[in-house]
Every structure is written in structure tokens, then in C-alpha cells.
Amino acid sequence: MVCPVGFIDSQLARFRAELYDFLRIPSISTDGDHAGDVRAAAEWLADRVREAGLTAEVIETPGHPIVLGEWRGAPDAPTVLIYGHYDVQPPEPLDEWTSPPFEPTERDGRVYARGSADDKGQLYMHVKALEAHLATAGSLPVNVVFLAEGEEEIGSPNLVPFVEANRERLACDLVLISDTEMFAEGLPSLLFSLRGLSYFEITVKGARSDLHSGNYGGSVTNPGNALAAIIASFHDADGRIAVPGFYDDVVEWDAETREQIAALPHDDEEYRHELTVDELTGEAGFTTLERLWIRPTCDVNGLLSGYTGPGAKTVLPNKAMAKVSFRLVPNQDPERVAEMVEAHVRTVTPPGVTVEIRVIHGGRPWKAKLEGPAFDAAREALEEAFGTKPVPMGGGGSIPIVVDFEEQLKAPALLLGFSLPGCNLHAPDEWLPIANFEKGIAALALLYGKLGGGG
Amino acid sequence: MVCPVGFIDSQLARFRAELYDFLRIPSISTDGDHAGDVRAAAEWLADRVREAGLTAEVIETPGHPIVLGEWRGAPDAPTVLIYGHYDVQPPEPLDEWTSPPFEPTERDGRVYARGSADDKGQLYMHVKALEAHLATAGSLPVNVVFLAEGEEEIGSPNLVPFVEANRERLACDLVLISDTEMFAEGLPSLLFSLRGLSYFEITVKGARSDLHSGNYGGSVTNPGNALAAIIASFHDADGRIAVPGFYDDVVEWDAETREQIAALPHDDEEYRHELTVDELTGEAGFTTLERLWIRPTCDVNGLLSGYTGPGAKTVLPNKAMAKVSFRLVPNQDPERVAEMVEAHVRTVTPPGVTVEIRVIHGGRPWKAKLEGPAFDAAREALEEAFGTKPVPMGGGGSIPIVVDFEEQLKAPALLLGFSLPGCNLHAPDEWLPIANFEKGIAALALLYGKLGGGG
Numbered sequence: 001m002v003c004p005v006g007f008i009d010s011q012l013a014r015f016r017a018e019l020y021d022f023l024r025i026p027s028i029s030t031d032g033d034h035a036g037d038v039r040a041a042a043e044w045l046a047d048r049v050r051e052a053g054l055t056a057e058v059i060e061t062p063g064h065p066i067v068l069g070e071w072r073g074a075p076d077a078p079t080v081l082i083y084g085h086y087d088v089q090p091p092e093p094l095d096e097w098t099s100p101p102f103e104p105t106e107r108d109g110r111v112y113a114r115g116s117a118d119d120k121g122q123l124y125m126h127v128k129a130l131e132a133h134l135a136t137a138g139s140l141p142v143n144v145v146f147l148a149e150g151e152e153e154i155g156s157p158n159l160v161p162f163v164e165a166n167r168e169r170l171a172c173d174l175v176l177i178s179d180t181e182m183f184a185e186g187l188p189s190l191l192f193s194l195r196g197l198s199y200f201e202i203t204v205k206g207a208r209s210d211l212h213s214g215n216y217g218g219s220v221t222n223p224g225n226a227l228a229a230i231i232a233s234f235h236d237a238d239g240r241i242a243v244p245g246f247y248d249d250v251v252e253w254d255a256e257t258r259e260q261i262a263a264l265p266h267d268d269e270e271y272r273h274e275l276t277v278d279e280l281t282g283e284a285g286f287t288t289l290e291r292l293w294i295r296p297t298c299d300v301n302g303l304l305s306g307y308t309g310p311g312a313k314t315v316l317p318n319k320a321m322a323k324v325s326f327r328l329v330p331n332q333d334p335e336r337v338a339e340m341v342e343a344h345v346r347t348v349t350p351p352g353v354t355v356e357i358r359v360i361h362g363g364r365p366w367k368a369k370l371e372g373p374a375f376d377a378a379r380e381a382l383e384e385a386f387g388t389k390p391v392p393m394g395g396g397g398s399i400p401i402v403v404d405f406e407e408q409l410k411a412p413a414l415l416l417g418f419s420l421p422g423c424n425l426h427a428p429d430e431w432l433p434i435a436n437f438e439k440g441i442a443a444l445a446l447l448y449g450k451l452g453g454g455g
Numbered sequence: 456m457v458c459p460v461g462f463i464d465s466q467l468a469r470f471r472a473e474l475y476d477f478l479r480i481p482s483i484s485t486d487g488d489h490a491g492d493v494r495a496a497a498e499w500l501a502d503r504v505r506e507a508g509l510t511a512e513v514i515e516t517p518g519h520p521i522v523l524g525e526w527r528g529a530p531d532a533p534t535v536l537i538y539g540h541y542d543v544q545p546p547e548p549l550d551e552w553t554s555p556p557f558e559p560t561e562r563d564g565r566v567y568a569r570g571s572a573d574d575k576g577q578l579y580m581h582v583k584a585l586e587a588h589l590a591t592a593g594s595l596p597v598n599v600v601f602l603a604e605g606e607e608e609i610g611s612p613n614l615v616p617f618v619e620a621n622r623e624r625l626a627c628d629l630v631l632i633s634d635t636e637m638f639a640e641g642l643p644s645l646l647f648s649l650r651g652l653s654y655f656e657i658t659v660k661g662a663r664s665d666l667h668s669g670n671y672g673g674s675v676t677n678p679g680n681a682l683a684a685i686i687a688s689f690h691d692a693d694g695r696i697a698v699p700g701f702y703d704d705v706v707e708w709d710a711e712t713r714e715q716i717a718a719l720p721h722d723d724e725e726y727r728h729e730l731t732v733d734e735l736t737g738e739a740g741f742t743t744l745e746r747l748w749i750r751p752t753c754d755v756n757g758l759l760s761g762y763t764g765p766g767a768k769t770v771l772p773n774k775a776m777a778k779v780s781f782r783l784v785p786n787q788d789p790e791r792v793a794e795m796v797e798a799h800v801r802t803v804t805p806p807g808v809t810v811e812i813r814v815i816h817g818g819r820p821w822k823a824k825l826e827g828p829a830f831d832a833a834r835e836a837l838e839e840a841f842g843t844k845p846v847p848m849g850g851g852g853s854i855p856i857v858v859d860f861e862e863q864l865k866a867p868a869l870l871l872g873f874s875l876p877g878c879n880l881h882a883p884d885e886w887l888p889i890a891n892f893e894k895g896i897a898a899l900a901l902l903y904g905k906l907g908g909g910g
Contacts, residue, residue, distance in 0.1 A: 195669060197669075197769070199767045199769070206732060207730040207731055207732050208729075208730060208731035209882075210882075211730070212852065212880060212881065213752075213754045213756060213780060213782070214650060214652075214782060214850075214851045214852025214853055215747070215851045215852055215876075215880075216730070216747070216851070217747075217752040217754045217782050217851060218737050218738065218746040218747055218750055218751075218752040218782065218851070219726075219735055219736075219737050219743045219746050219747050220730060220732055220735060220736060220737075221732070221734075221736045222754045222755050223755075224686070224754070224755025224756070224757075224758050224777075225686060225687075225689070225690065225753070225754065225755050227683070227758070228682070228683040228684075228685075228686035228687045228755065228758075228777075229683075229686075229687045229690075230683075231679070231680060231683035231684075231687075232680075232683045232684045232686075232687035232688075233687075234680070235680065235684075271674075274663075275662040275663060275666070275671070275675060276662055276663035277661060277662050277675055277676070277807050277808070278806065278807060278808075278809065279676075279806045279807045280674055280675060280807065281674075281675060281676045281805065281806055281807040282673050282674050282675075283673065288674045291673040291674050292670070292671070292672075292673055292674050295673055296673075297668075297672040297673035298680070299668045299672045299677045299679070299680065299771050300677050300678075300679025300680050300683065300760060300761065300772070300775070301668060301679070301761050301762055301767070301768060301769060301770050301771070301772070302679075302760060302761035302762040302763045302768070302770070302772070303679050303682070303683075303758040303759060303760035303761065303763070303775060304758060304759060304760075304763040305755060305757060305758035306755065306756050306757035306758065306778070307756055307757040307778060308757045308758070308759040308776070308778070311815060311816075312610075312654045312756070312778070312780070312815045312816040313756060313757070313778075314652070314654070314756060314780060314852075314853075315756050315757070316754050316756070317755070317756070317757070320755070320758060321763070322679075322683075323761065323762060323763070323767070323768075325668060325767070325769060327668070327669060327672050327673065350736065351733065351734045351736055352732050352733060352734045352735065352736040353732070353733075354733065360766060360767045361766075361767040395669075396669045396670045396671065396672060396673070397667065397669025397670055397769075398669055398769075421670075425667060425670075426667065427664075427665075
């Protein structure tokens, strides 16, 4: 009988063909017109999980369904909960895709398709790694709960309630997630952190209606000017966030991690050049990678007020809106941050206008120690599959569900990602390296074996 | 033979019916689909000018035509150039009109229609005042050049070249314009100033494309945050404009004018309540009317960046745009102001982004002395027609052509307006008081008589 990795090597063409079938289903969760496609993707996935040798159910929620697969044939081995999502972002703007978003196309060793990196491609690696064990040994080295949702791209409204309601069924020793990037091509990585998020919509309102800027200008506060003053007040001259109390709960990172970050093969000049900016900026006293991973931010995500068409319109708008979000780091709490931001905004809002602050989205930051048998197993599995020792890296983005899993299930999360920086997540021409898809399946199969106590 | 005022009284119903025909023509200059309507309005107006007893031509320009009427039968009397415009603003949003914009409708002593106040209604008063003299005396007390353009609402691109090219034909002793407001109902007014304008589009550009605010936030300057910092830098804590040199050319108004302003029947509380704001604001040390008329401003007219739809999108936009305009007062020069603003913006723009400033519109401020025989004649004519002494008032808006007329034709401008504050200029439900239309015609007929040396 062949070993799982040998089996994987022999089946790569079929695995790829199956993935491409998965990618062809336009499971766009945010678009009601695609609800049928989202369901079709769930059914398709459940069928493949069953074919691999697990049980699988498509479970209804108030929104899109959850796919739950199980295999519990190793009573003495630990239980691993594998989490991922089968829904995708909308593909728009369509005319910026080189090949159609739902017709997987190979170019330069990559597969281009919506969902290739985020997250169908990475989720499907697990299905194939599980199959490799079951096809070769007839069993898995660990007990497995396979949990895939169809609402990640719309904020997972039904996942946390589902986890809360099914804590016993989902009980596990490790939460394993593949929905992130490696640090660079050929360099497998272990994630030690994710940032949290506090996302606000700030609306400044002035007079009863838009006014003529000549007839009224100078006598009333302009909501656009007021909004600019509010946003400008969020930063000080050193690029630090000037909201009182904002840094109270920010953990200073340990020297060892900062040394590991400094040792990564990052080149500021290359990064600057790739982004086409004159200069990199950010909080004084920190490197670019530190600014991205272990320091909080405040970014405008959107601005809208008054007249935005061509030419001049002399309107004094009665409303100005900004979307502003803060990325948070351990141990900042989005609810406390929301209170501080709201209090600060009320303090700096000029007289003569009213301000409304709505919290649109919040998520807690996450930090892992990268210590213990699961991380050791991951390190070994990645090195064997990729031929290189994995590096530790932080994540600038947010996956709020990670903290919820850890809290609800009392199990640590291990984030093993296989896409690459620049993979056009949520953008046209999303891609996944085919080599990473293939090596990733092997790495995961090896990892299951090690988690189960095998070599 | 009746006197002009008696003739006017006897013809009011007809005058109103004619005006309503004029208002029914949707002469929207900014909309190419209405070019035929703009021309129709010009032809209609020229016909009425001819019927009144002047010659009239429709003169082609590279854009919409100019209507030029003339009567030169009083060689010993002065020449008055009457200027106005027969084009109108677009009526949108249509669903906010109580009655259709191009179907004049009387309610509560007002006629509601696009162009009723701005400027067809006021322009047509002159045609009827001229007719009253010619119908009763067979002649006019002054020589008249009647000049109406069809491009005022799109910035008069062809008027100044026309005036420059026809200085001799347009030579006059006084430029008379009715395109402004009275201070209040029943209170005729003489305008002593208009503000100028410097209108900019400021675009801040960052990275090659929009970025994910998690993956990149903190390492590059966000154009939205940078734009907010630029706009916030335009004002200091006292509501003064913080652009270096900005006040260098601002004339301190004389004590007499400031006393006249203070004596006007203005109530801050009523004004505040009407605008539905908590508090009136503005430059420290000046009253509301002073802030509106004799002090400069800086107002955001529009803001656009990133994602502005519902909910959250974690985008770090690569572009942020603001439309910002400054109202200017004597003797500020829009070109000098543009240089100062540009220099200031370059100074305050944070590193890591580039900024582009485009001047979209400029106009010089205007100031009149309200002294001499023409102003005396206007004062008497207004008092006779309205039964109340006129008050002096300033104008917060801008009519750049006024300064051009004075410079090109070496004649002072007299601005006599008959619409009222709140008349919904450029907005839905534009209106003109019918009493002002009627008394205005009488006032203008009396004024012509006095300018010609009559009682």
C-alpha cells in the first residue's frame, strides 16, 4: 500500500480537475441571486467529503448552509476541527479579469479564479489530504470535524451561534484553518497573530438641507470641513493614533518575536517600489512589518459629501460621511475601542453640527505562542513538504472567528496558509500557485499524521 | 396718454402670462439635449424685445446665443447696459418639486418655476419696463443696450470674449443687473458687494491601486487621511483661514458700512432656527451678516474616496478627492489666492502621497460705493415703487461678470435684485413673489426715467 504522500502525487491531476469544478460554482454569498449557487457549492463539497470517507451533512442556517463532516474512528487520538469557507467575494469589476472569474485558467504555474486562494482552493486541500489517508490506510490518524461555512464573506452571521449551540459536537483539541498567506514564494509560514478591527461609519450633519455656499458660507459649520477635522484628529505628528486611551491595552511585543520579524527576508525598497509610492510611512519607531502586524492603525475606507461630479458646484453640503476603521492588536478590545473613539469624536466635533457614529464591524485581535506539539508538528510537516523551514509571521488582516473558536471550544488555533502576497484577494485576477496547492495537500496529510502521533 | 407706471398697472395680467410662456421653455444650458430649447428661449426673448420697440438680434457664439437689443434715440441722455441671462439650472431632483418646474404655478402670492427668480423673471421685468416707456411716450428716457446671455449657469464662457470684442457697441454709462435678492420681503435693497470665488479640486493619490486595509494598513499613507489633514489645515481654531498670506489683501470694511449692516433687521436666532442648526459659527469677531458678506470663507463642496456603499469594505483607497472653494472679498485676487492655496497644500501634504490641485473656477470680488446720481436715482425709484426706503446690503455669492463689465466698459455696475432669501435658487421649488415682479417693473421704469433726468 502506498503512503498518503505517494497517493497524493499520483492523483494530482484529478485533484486539480475537481478543484476547478468547485471554482466554477459562483457561490457569491452577498448576492441573493446566487443563493442557489451557494447551496450547490455546499452540496458539491459535502459529496466530496463523503467520497473521501467522512460523513457529511448540509446543515440549514437562517442564511447559507454549513457543511459539517465528521470522522471519529480514532478514540485515543486528538480531535482536529478543520474550518474554512466555500463562499466567495463578488467578482466585480468583471472587465478587469484577464480570464473569466468562474472559469479556472492556468497561467505561469498559477490557477486564476475567484475563490482559488480565498478560500475554496485552501479548503479543498484538506479534503484531499483527508482522502489520501483514508484511501491508503483506511483510517485517519486523528478524529476530524470538518466545518465549512458559506457566509464568511458577509461576516459569518450564523457561524458563532452555530458553534455556541453545538459546542459538544464541535469539541476538539486543535482548530486548523487554511485561509491565509505564506510570507513569500517557497517560504512556508506559521501565523503568530491577526489584527482585530473596529469599523465605523461617521456621519456629520449640518443644516436642514444643502445650502448655496455663497449665500450661506461663513455663517454655519460645513459638515465636510468638520468631518475632515475629526479624521485629522485621529493621528498625531508621529503617525500614532491620538484617541485618548487607545494604546492602554496594546501589548508590547517580546524582543524575540521582534527579532524574528527583523530576520525575515523583507526589503522596504522593493515593497515601496511594488506599491508605487514615494515613501513608506507609519508609526515612528517601528519597521514596516511591525507596522503591518503588531501595531494598530486608523484608515479612511470611504468618504462622501456634497457634489462629486465633474466641474464646480457651489454647494455647502448638509451631510458628510466617512467610513473609518482601526486595526487592533492584542489586547485591544473592539468594544472598548469603540467607546474611546466615540468619546474622542464627540470631543473634537466642532459646534454647529451633529455627529453620528455607527459601529459597522468589530473583531478581536488574535495572538498565538507557536509553542507546543501542534506547532512543532506543523513546523515539521511544512519543512518536509516544502523542503524549507517555515518562518513565523504576523497577519495584518482580521479573522474574528479565530478568537471565537478558541473561546467557545477551549482549543488553540493553528493557521496554516498557502496563498501568496499579491494573490488579489477580493480583487480581479485572484490566483493560487498550483505548486502550493499540491505541496499544501502533502503538508496537511503529513500534519494529520504527526498530530495523531505518527512520524 | 398714461404714464409708464399707469400703463404697467393696466397690463399686469398680460405681463404675467408672457413671463409664464418664457418660464415654460426649458432652457437648461448645461444639458446638450436642451440646446434647442435654449435657442428657442433666445428667439422668444428677442421677439419680445422687438415688440417692446427696440431692435434685437440673436447673435451666435461658440456656445449658446446672445440676445442683443438696442435703442439709441436719446443722443443727449446716458446709455444703460442691461444685463441678464435667459438660461436656467437643471431642475433635478424632479420629485422634490411641488409643481412641475417648467409649468409656472401660483401659490401664496408666488410663482413657482425654474428660472422665476434666476433670472428669467427678473430679466423680463426690464423688457416690460422698457415697453411701458415706449408704449406711453414713444421713446425711452435713456439709450439702452439690452444684453442677455444663455450661458450664465455654465460659467459664461463666451460672454467676456464677446464684451471684449464689442466694447464700442456696448459702451455705456451704467451696467444695470437684476439677478440678486432683496434683503427681506417688502424691503428693497441696493447691493454694495459680491464675494469672489476660488474653486479647487484637490486629488490625493497613493499606491498603484486600492489595497486591503488589513494587509497594507499602517505601512503607507492613506490618501483619505491625508486629504482630511489638508482640509483641516485650512482653518485655525478661531474660524480664520490658516493659509499663509490669505488675509494680506482683505480690505477692512469702513465703520459706516459695518454700522449699516448692524442696523439691518436681522435676527440670529430666527436665522439659526430656519437653518435648523444648533449654533451659528464662523470667524471670531464678526457678526453673521459680516461673515456672509465682507469676510472670506473656505468650504468643502464635495468629498469622494474609497467605498461609500452600505456596510463595511476594508479598502485602503488609492485616491481621495475634495472640491473646496474659497469665497473672496475685496481686494483678494483669485489667481493670487490660488497660488497661496497651492503652496500651502504642498506644505501640509504628508509624505507618501502625491497631491494634484486644479483650479476649476475663479471670480473676483466686487464692491460698490453706492454714491452718485445713479445710486440716488435707484434709491428714489425703489422707494416710490415699494413705499419703503431701500437698505444697503452685501452679497455672499459671486457674479464674476460684474467686475469684467466694469473693467471692460469703464462703467459702474448697479445691482437691483427682486427675489427673496429662501427663493430656492438652483433648488427644487424655485419661486418669485408676484408682487415683486409687478413692483419691480414699476421701479425699473421709474429708474430709467430718473437716469434720463426725469423726476
